[in-house]
Structure formats: structure tokens, C-alpha cells
Amino acid sequence: MPGTRDLHGHAWVVETFGGPDTMRWTATVTPAPAPGHARVRVLAAGVGFTDLMARQGDYLLQRKAPFTPGYELVAEVVDYAPSAGDDPRDTAALAPGTLVAAALPKMAAYAEYLNLPAWQLVPLPEGLDPVVAAAVPLDHLTAVSLLETHARVRRGDTLLIQGASGGVGRAVARLGQLAGLRMYGTASAPGAAEQLARYGVTPVDYRTQDFEKVVSAAEPGGVQAVFDHIGGANLGKGYRLLAPGGTLVSYAFTGRPGRMMRDTAVGAARVKLMNLRPGRRTALCMVPNELKADHSWYRDALTRLLALTRDGSLRPAIAATRPLREAADVHQALERREFTGKVVLTTAGH
Ligand SMILES: NC(=O)c1ccc[n+]([C@@H]2O[C@H](COP(=O)([O-])OP(=O)(O)OC[C@H]3O[C@@H](n4cnc5c(N)ncnc54)[C@H](OP(=O)(O)O)[C@@H]3O)[C@@H](O)[C@H]2O)c1
Structure with missing residues (x-):
């Protein structure tokens, strides 16, 4: 009582x-x-x-x-x-x-x-x-949602993680390693490349390399999933990297300070529109809503x-x-x- x-x-x-x-x-x-x-x-x-x-x-x-x-x-x-x-x-x-x-x-x-x-x-x-x-909860539940709910990845699939050195990115990388995935990850922080290599992630420095060029050269058949938290030009580039049937999952958008909410709403609408194109999927991940539902x-x-x-x-x-x-x-x-x-x-x- x-x-x-x-x-x-x-x-x-x-x-x-x-x-x-x-x-x-x-x-x-x-x-x-x-x-x-x-x-x-x-x-x-x-x-x-x-x-x-x-x-x-x-x-x-x-x-x-x-x-x-x-x-x-x-x-x-x-x-x-x-x-x-x-x-x-x-x-x-x-x-x-x-x-x-x-x-x-x-x-x-x-x-x-x-x-x-x-x-x-x-x-x-x-x-x-x-x-x-x-x-554990927020970053790792987001990673589970990205990998399992939205991208529905299977052992051996290949994916690109944007911001792989961040909280969510690292959680995806470790769970992806446990699930037997092949992974590329963008990052720029000092030491990030070595850390990602330990998770079996091929690092791409987004400040000095064009991730679309690097990943498309290494994976000409495309990747099964791209996880994006930046939006803008990244969305089109990530979408073009998808193999037929692949999924681009967007879980955040970098907006202008003070206009983040509006920029996020515009980005989310764009992701939904992209999903109307045939052959590949796009999805929005919002864990607070998903766990409530x-x-x-x-x-x-x-x-x-x-x-x-x-x-x-x-x-x-x-x-x-x-x-x-x-x-x-x-x-x-x-x-x-x-x-x-x-x-x-x-x-x-x-
Ligand atoms: N949708 C959801 O349910 C959900 C849940 C949790 C978090 N989020 C959102 O997800 C985003 C990331 O969260 P977090 O906690 O992982 O943040 P974080 O720990 O700050 O990590 C963000 C990472 O993004 C990287 N980055 C910055 N600019 C980049 C660019 N142009 N291209 C690629 N990577 C870039 C940084 O990498 P370097 O330092 O190596 O440059 C940084 O490590 C936030 O916006 C957060 O609000 C959404």
C-alpha cells in the first residue's frame, strides 16, 4: 500500500x-x-x-x-x-x-x-x-527503433550511420555490431575513427570527405539503410545511396537556432514526400511517441x-x-x- x-x-x-x-x-x-x-x-x-x-x-x-x-x-x-x-x-x-x-x-x-x-x-x-x-534508455531505444522498427535490418545488411560518434550513433554502432551488420559511419571528433573501428564501423570524416562518394564507391549496389539526424542536403544524398527496397530513416534535423521547430517540421514533411517515390522507403523515428504508443x-x-x-x-x-x-x-x-x-x-x- x-x-x-x-x-x-x-x-x-x-x-x-x-x-x-x-x-x-x-x-x-x-x-x-x-x-x-x-x-x-x-x-x-x-x-x-x-x-x-x-x-x-x-x-x-x-x-x-x-x-x-x-x-x-x-x-x-x-x-x-x-x-x-x-x-x-x-x-x-x-x-x-x-x-x-x-x-x-x-x-x-x-x-x-x-x-x-x-x-x-x-x-x-x-x-x-x-x-x-x-x-541507456533514450539513445539505445532510439537505436532499436531505427534498426528494428523502421529499417528492419537483417544479419549481413549494410548501413550508413550519420553522426556515428554521437550518443545515438554509438548505440546504433554497438547494437549493429551485435546484430552482425556491415556499417559505415560519419564522424569528425578526434579519436572517433578509432572508436568506430572497434565497433566494426568504417569511418568517414564528413568534414574532409563526401560521404556519398565514399559509400557509393565502396557499395555500388547500395546500402539497406541510412540513419540521418542532419536533414537538408543529407536527405537526398542518403536516399541515393539506398539499394532497391532500402530505407532512409530520419530521426532529427539540424535547424537554424530559434527556428528549429519550424525547420524540423519542414524536414519531416520532406521525408514523408520522399516516401511517395517507388522503390525505396523513408521513415521518421520519434521514440517518445513510439514508447507511449x-x-x-x-x-x-x-x-x-x-x-x-x-x-x-x-x-x-x-x-x-x-x-x-x-x-x-x-x-x-x-x-x-x-x-x-x-x-x-x-x-x-x-
Ligand atoms: N527521434 C528521436 O526519437 C530522437 C531520440 C534521441 C535523440 N534524437 C536527436 O538526435 C540527434 C542526435 O542526438 P545525440 O544525442 O546522438 O547527439 P550527440 O551525442 O550530440 O551527437 C551528434 C553527433 O552528430 C555529429 N555531427 C555533427 N554534424 C554532423 C554532420 N554534418 N554530419 C554528420 N554528423 C554530424 C557529431 O559528430 P562529431 O562530433 O564526430 O563531428 C556528433 O557526435 C539530436 O538532434 C537529438 O535531439 C532524436
């Missing part, structure tokens, strides 16, 4: 869109959970590039201000209020003290306490470090990813661990590109 006491804590709140200084460390009161929800104490929350865009008000799936950023967390269950409609497979393991991971379709992870629907909470395998687990997919995929992390098959690159209290400073440092890899925020409870 849930406790009746309110829990007092803090959360970061973006009060108005803008720079990191628009985030306020704000006192919160978390009441006993409603039926079908668990009240959790957050131990660790991952910081993604998307959090920065949302803080600026420049993100397609934008929350209205005020809101609390953060798509992913690991937490300890404080109490859980069962509901007649709960799937017992989802809720059997929500005893107080259970460690759970979650991706939150509407953000809110930069908080000390939260009430969350039971379906969002996936138990952590025994022995998995909460900090490491907090770096299909709870079983989300729970199965996250359970599998956490198990792969527990057995050492996945090793998310964690650039730094910082107290949750320092989230605004972390945003500032990320904007200065001071970190390569995921930053994980931790609370006093961890």
Missing part, C-alpha cells in the same frame, strides 16, 4: 525558454501515488542533446514552459498504488526499494521524486550500476537493453557524473562541447 505522507524534494524547472540560467532549482511536493502509479526517488538521470533543445523552446515535441527536462532515469520505488487495469506482468516487481529504469515520453527526469505510471518502470537487473543504466515494445526493448548492459555487451560511454543540483552548469558545459559522451546527473540518494 502507498504511504500517505507527501515527499518534499527539488526539481529543475525551465521557467521560460532560453539559456541554462532559465532553469531554477525548485522545491517540490510529491503526494502519494494515484492508482496505477509508483512514487519513485530518482538516483540518476541522463542528459541528452534534446534536453538542451527543449530548454531553448526549439524542439518539435516541445513541452510548454514551465517544465522539467530529462527523458531518462534510474530510480528506487518508494511506494506503488495498484490499479485494477494494470498488467500484472508490469507491476509484480514494484515493491518498495526496487530499482527501476525508465524513459519518460514527456520528460521530467531532473527531479528528486516523481510519480510515474507503472508501465514506464522497468526493473534493473541485479548488480547493474544505476549510473550506467541511466545512460506501444508499451510492450518499450518494456521488451528496455528490458533487453538493460540485460545487455548488465552482461557487458553494451557499455554506454559516460563522459561525466555530476550532482543533479549542477544540471544548469552541465547544460552550459555541453553547449561549450566540453563533454564527449553522456553526462549522468546523480542525487544524494545514490
Whole structure:
């Protein structure tokens, strides 16, 4: 049974869109959970590039201000209020003290306490470090969506990963390696080529090489999938690299600062129009919507990813661990590109 006491804590709140200084460390009161929800104490929350865009008000799936950023967390269950409609497979393991991971379709992870629907909470395998687990959900669920839901790749298929050195790109590269794929990946960061080679990815430096020329010379028959987070001219070039029946999956668009939402909407419309051409497919990947629409997919995929992390098959690159209290400073440092890899925020409870 849930406790009746309110829990007092803090959360970061973006009060108005803008720079990191628009985030306020704000006192919160978390009441006993409603039926079908668990009240959790957050131990660790991952910081993604998307959090920065949302803080600026420049993100397609934008929350209205005020809101609390953060798509992913690991937490300890404080109490859980069962509901007649709960799937017992989802809720059997929500005893107080259970460690759970979650991706939150509407953000809110930069908080000390939260009430969350039971379906969002996936138990952590025994022995998995909460900090490491907090770096898994968003990037790796995106990778699963790109590879399995949208591109439906099979062992031996060839693909091109744009931004293969980034959070999502690295997750695709590692899962692609486990799935027996042949991969090319664009990147420019120092050391990225060596890191990608370890995943079995052939690196292409997008600053000094034309990726379309490099990949078409190496793969004259085309590739089965291209994953793109840039948009613009990249879309046409990626599409031309596809083998018959291949798929271009777009999961972000680089827009002009302050006009990102509009630029993303235009890019998404273009991807949809391209799909009308026969012979090849295009698709849009939007994981926050996908996990909300299909709870079983989300729970199965996250359970599998956490198990792969527990057995050492996945090793998310964690650039730094910082107290949750320092989230605004972390945003500032990320904007200065001071970190390569995921930053994980931790609370006093961890
Ligand atoms: N659709 C979804 O559901 C979903 C989910 C998660 C994230 N996202 C979005 O996906 C994007 C990437 O996220 P992330 O967390 O992986 O970001 P990230 O860690 O910052 O990585 C982005 C990578 O893009 C590379 N890059 C920059 N310009 C490039 C270019 N012109 N061509 C090729 N690569 C380029 C950079 O590589 P170098 O540093 O090596 O140059 C960087 O490593 C963001 O826009 C994010 O909002 C979407």
C-alpha cells in the first residue's frame, strides 16, 4: 500500500525558454501515488542533446514552459498504488526499494521524486550500476527503433550511420555490431575513427570527405539503410545511396537556432514526400511517441537493453557524473562541447 505522507524534494524547472540560467532549482511536493502509479526517488538521470533543445523552446515535441527536462532515469520505488487495469506482468516487481529504469515520453527526469505510471518502470537487473543504466534508455531505444522498427535490418545488411560518434550513433554502432551488420559511419571528433573501428564501423570524416562518394564507391549496389539526424542536403544524398527496397530513416534535423521547430517540421514533411517515390522507403523515428504508443515494445526493448548492459555487451560511454543540483552548469558545459559522451546527473540518494 502507498504511504500517505507527501515527499518534499527539488526539481529543475525551465521557467521560460532560453539559456541554462532559465532553469531554477525548485522545491517540490510529491503526494502519494494515484492508482496505477509508483512514487519513485530518482538516483540518476541522463542528459541528452534534446534536453538542451527543449530548454531553448526549439524542439518539435516541445513541452510548454514551465517544465522539467530529462527523458531518462534510474530510480528506487518508494511506494506503488495498484490499479485494477494494470498488467500484472508490469507491476509484480514494484515493491518498495526496487530499482527501476525508465524513459519518460514527456520528460521530467531532473527531479528528486516523481510519480510515474507503472508501465514506464522497468526493473534493473541485479548488480547493474544505476549510473550506467541511466545512460541507456533514450539513445539505445532510439537505436532499436531505427534498426528494428523502421529499417528492419537483417544479419549481413549494410548501413550508413550519420553522426556515428554521437550518443545515438554509438548505440546504433554497438547494437549493429551485435546484430552482425556491415556499417559505415560519419564522424569528425578526434579519436572517433578509432572508436568506430572497434565497433566494426568504417569511418568517414564528413568534414574532409563526401560521404556519398565514399559509400557509393565502396557499395555500388547500395546500402539497406541510412540513419540521418542532419536533414537538408543529407536527405537526398542518403536516399541515393539506398539499394532497391532500402530505407532512409530520419530521426532529427539540424535547424537554424530559434527556428528549429519550424525547420524540423519542414524536414519531416520532406521525408514523408520522399516516401511517395517507388522503390525505396523513408521513415521518421520519434521514440517518445513510439514508447507511449506501444508499451510492450518499450518494456521488451528496455528490458533487453538493460540485460545487455548488465552482461557487458553494451557499455554506454559516460563522459561525466555530476550532482543533479549542477544540471544548469552541465547544460552550459555541453553547449561549450566540453563533454564527449553522456553526462549522468546523480542525487544524494545514490
Ligand atoms: N527521434 C528521436 O526519437 C530522437 C531520440 C534521441 C535523440 N534524437 C536527436 O538526435 C540527434 C542526435 O542526438 P545525440 O544525442 O546522438 O547527439 P550527440 O551525442 O550530440 O551527437 C551528434 C553527433 O552528430 C555529429 N555531427 C555533427 N554534424 C554532423 C554532420 N554534418 N554530419 C554528420 N554528423 C554530424 C557529431 O559528430 P562529431 O562530433 O564526430 O563531428 C556528433 O557526435 C539530436 O538532434 C537529438 O535531439 C532524436
